[in-house]
Amino acid sequence: MHTTEKFYEVIAGAIAVKKELIEEDLAYQQIPEWDSMSHLLIVEALENSYQIKFEFDDVLDMGTVGKIREKMKKYDVVVEI
Structure with missing residues (x-):
């Protein structure tokens, strides 16, 4: 399990x-720093940190931090709450 x-x-x-x-x-x-370009930077950072590769549909569905946490479970990455 990974930490929040x-x-x-x-x-x-x-x-x-x-x-x-x-x-x-x-x-x-919701904040200026999280725009379409930085969304891709988040995806890349998570993929590198957790050694996973998100599917395109999952990237599009990552609308909140909580939703990102949920999507990571699909790739066997459980982040404690």
Whole structure:
């Protein structure tokens, strides 16, 4: 099982914000730093950190941090809540 702290750090690092801004209900385009380009940076950072490869449909469905956590389960990556 992986930690929420690391999960949040990866996302925060990808979009260059403080980890404290990352929470489960943070949504795509809710903050200026999470736009379409940085969404792809989040995907890339998560793929590199957790050694997974997301399917295109999953990338499109990652509308919140919580949804990203859910999608990662599909790839056998469980992030503790």
